[in-house]
Amino acid sequence: MGYIGNFVAISAFLPLPFAGYWLAKEIYAFSQTLGLTMMGGAFSWLFIIQAVLIGNLFLGANYYLWLGMGRISGAQPFQKYIKWLLIAVAACFMVWATPHSIIATVSEVRAMGGSTHPILTFLGVMSAKNTAVNILILSTYMSFLLYRRTGKEPTVTWAKAGNAAQLAIFTTAAAIVIFLGVYGYFVEATVRIKLSVPQVLSVLFTMVSVTIIDVLMYRKARSTSEVRWGTVPPISQYVLIFIAVTFTWLMGLMGYVRSGLRQHWHVYGVIRDTSPDAFTPTLGFATKIVSVTVLIFFALIGFVFWLASLHDKDDFAGGGGAHA
Numbered sequence: 001m002g003y004i005g006n007f008v009a010i011s012a013f014l015p016l017p018f019a020g021y022w023l024a025k026e027i028y029a030f031s032q033t034l035g036l037t038m039m040g041g042a043f044s045w046l047f048i049i050q051a052v053l054i055g056n057l058f059l060g061a062n063y064y065l066w067l068g069m070g071r072i073s074g075a076q077p078f079q080k081y082i083k084w085l086l087i088a089v090a091a092c093f094m095v096w097a098t099p100h101s102i103i104a105t106v107s108e109v110r111a112m113g114g115s116t117h118p119i120l121t122f123l124g125v126m127s128a129k130n131t132a133v134n135i136l137i138l139s140t141y142m143s144f145l146l147y148r149r150t151g152k153e154p155t156v157t158w159a160k161a162g163n164a165a166q167l168a169i170f171t172t173a174a175a176i177v178i179f180l181g182v183y184g185y186f187v188e189a190t191v192r193i194k195l196s197v198p199q200v201l202s203v204l205f206t207m208v209s210v211t212i213i214d215v216l217m218y219r220k221a222r223s224t225s226e227v228r229w230g231t232v233p234p235i236s237q238y239v240l241i242f243i244a245v246t247f248t249w250l251m252g253l254m255g256y257v258r259s260g261l262r263q264h265w266h267v268y269g270v271i272r273d274t275s276p277d278a279f280t281p282t283l284g285f286a287t288k289i290v291s292v293t294v295l296i297f298f299a300l301i302g303f304v305f306w307l308a309s310l311h312d313k314d315d316f317a318g319g320g321g322a323h324a
Contacts, residue, residue: 002064002232002236002237002240003068005240006061006064006065006068006240006243009061009243009244009247010061010140010144013057013061013247014137014140014141014207017054017133017134017137018200018203018204020254021130021196021197021200022200023258024038024193024196025193025194025196025197027261028193030268031268031269034261034268034269035193037261037263038257038261042280042283043257043260043261043283044099045099045283046253046256046257046283046287047257048097048099049253049287050250050253050254051096051097051129052097053246053249053250053253054096054133054250055092055093055096055097055136056242056246057243057246057247057250058089058092058093058136058139058140059089059090059093060239060242060243060246061140061143061243062085062086062089062139062140062143063239064236064239064240064243065143065144065146065147066079066082066143067232067233067235067236067239068147068232068236069082069146069147069150070231070232070233071227071228071229071231071232072150072151072225072226072227072228073151073225073226073228078146078149078150081142081146082143085139085142085143088135088136088139089136089139089140091132092132092133092135092136092139093132093136095123095128095129095131095132096129096132096133096136098120098123098124098128099124122185125184125185126184126192126193126196127181127182127184127185127192127195128181130181130184130195130196130199131177131178131180131181131182131199134177134199134200134202134203135174135177135178137203137207138170138173138174138177138203138206141206141207141210142170145210145214148214148218149214149218151223151224151225151226151227152218152221152222152223152224153221153222153223153224154217154218154221154222155220155221155222156216156217156220158217159217162213162214162216162217163217165213166210166213166214169205169206169209169210170206170210172202173202173203173205173206176198176199176202177199177202177203180195180198180199181195181199183195244298245294245298248294248297248298249290249291249294252290252293252294253286253287253290255290256281256286256290260280260281260286263279263280264278264279264280
């Protein structure tokens with residue numbers, strides 16, 4: 001059940017950054033002022049929280065896949081790649097969570113020569129973050145690919161050519177993503193936003209093409225070991241709960257951003273909201289409301305599971321006149 005749940009979560013999670021970038025592109029196309037308010041104004045620090053949560057989601061999803069590989073005896077040849085995937089995920093996580101402007105004291109601002117760090121500020125702009133999240137997606141997809149291959153051996157004659165083609169596609173996509181990310185530092189903001197589209201398309205093409213090759217290559221694969229279901233370490237269950245809570249909290253926080261961007265407008269810049277309640281809640285207030293909502297949501301889910309568990313108890317199912 002944990003494997004299926006994590007598979008559904010990853011399948012739904014990987015396209016979400018693409019949808020977010022598309023929305024950001026449309027917002028910038030409609031109003032650059034609205035886009036700057038979102039990414040560099042009042043809501044910018046909420047995107048740092050978003051970055052931390054998304055990075056934790058990637059780490060949690062990858063960690064569960066790596067733990068899952070341990071229940072298959074033929075995982076040893078693939079486990080040597082885990083440390084390199086962890087390095088890639090951690091490095092991209094750090095770039096993704098780096099703010100453009102840092103909260104600092106007066107002495108720290110003077111030492112830096114301004115409100116932005118002379119080196120880290122380059123990691124705080126969207127060129128670096130777009131690149132980091134796309135590499136994160138490629139790394140996570142590779143983890144899933146390794147997990148899927150564990151305990152299987154392809155029987156097709158073109159297996160070596162298929163592996164070489166998949167490696168070439170991965171390498172080309174990573175090169176395109178990194179090149180466009182670096183190129184974004186030398187163009188204006190409107191062009192930089194548009195560069196996210198070919199980055200996304202290259203990653204999407206990679207996932208689709210590599211999946212097609214892998215399905216064809218392992219369609220009649222020979223099983224070299226069996227999956228020992230139920231032998232995954234107990235910490236994996238906490239990882240699944242952590243992923244679920246983080247997902248829900250993240251959706252609530254970013255829903256506040258999407259609605260709060262309108263500020264005192266029904267339609268931004270077109271129809272003004274003149275009612276007395278036309279104001280944007282502060283970040284602290286909105287975060288508390290979303291957090292309480294998430295707690296209530298999971299408390300209700302826990303209550304539903306508790307009710308379901310009563311059916312399996314003897315006092316409930318067989319006690320008194322239950323059978324009568």
